[in-house]
Amino acid sequence: MGCDIHLHVEKKIDGKWTPILGVNEPEVEYLENTIADIKERGDKVDYWERRLEEERNGTANFIYDGRHYLLFSLLAGVRNEYDLKPICEPKGLPVDVSDEVKANSDELGIDGHSHTWLTARELVEFDWSQTVEQEGWVSEKEYKVFKEKVRPESWSGGVGGGRVRHVSNTEMNRILKNGYPWENDDSFYTLVKWTLPYSEIVGSFYTWSIPKMTELAGDDLESVRIVFWFDN
Structure with a gap:
């Protein structure tokens, strides 16, 4: 179930x-x-135009409204499959939370969990240069990208099937050098590992959301905070 x-x-x-x-x-x-x-393409855009109008009018979750489990891990230790140390363990709702946000939390009831909050200062002062090692299975095509860029552009957590063969990096290098063995119709995959800084992994949360928080806070980084929780 998603979170x-x-x-x-x-x-x-x-x-x-x-x-x-x-x-x-x-x-x-x-x-x-x-x-x-x-x-x-000549297709209808009614749904997308409604969404655009809502966004332009302003939303409560404008700082972030996505599903990124590694970001959730860093914000509150939620879905923490990499066992990362979060900015802060969940603190519950602030004692001085606004009535509107409290009402939104109450509406979700027991389905909501890991309620917490972070100030702009906490987000700014966190060390986003820390790194995490990731791994995934890649095809021969993506392995070429991995060798060129030291990271793949796409990968799978697991891959299987009757014609799938898992090979070592050494074997995949041999395939790249000698040509793809098309005669047996197998698909070859190899496991690769790479390291990325948190700042790059969380993407726009680092490049846009945090700067927007500091802009809103002005001279007082304690004057703006995000209050959030999760549901599965």
Whole structure:
């Protein structure tokens, strides 16, 4: 079963935490490009245009509304298959949480879990240069990419089937050198490992979400926070 995040942004205004709406510019750009592509194909765009209008009007979860388990691991230790140390273990809802955010949490009831919050300061001061080792099975084509870029562009956690053969990196190197043994119709896969910094793995959360938090906070990084929880 999948796991999703429910995230809200609060800003301290006149001493009181207040939920704020915002616009996720990368998401707006993505939707605009998607609509353009769909129109070019001659298909309907009603659904996508409604989504675009909602985003442009501002949403509560504008800082982040995706499903990224490694990010969840770093934010709260949720779905932590790599056993990473999170920024902070779940703290529960803030004692001074806004009424609106509390109501959203209550609405989900027992289906919500790992409630917590992080300030802009906590996000900024976390060491995003730390690395994590990843691994995956790649085909001959993706193994070429791996050798060139020291990481694959796509991979599988596991691959199987009657014509699948798992080979060592040495054997895959031999296949690349001597040519693909087409005569037996097998598909060859090899296991590769690579290392990436957290900042690169979490993508736009690092390049857009955190800078947006600091922009909202201004001179006081303690004045803006994300309040969030998860459901499976």
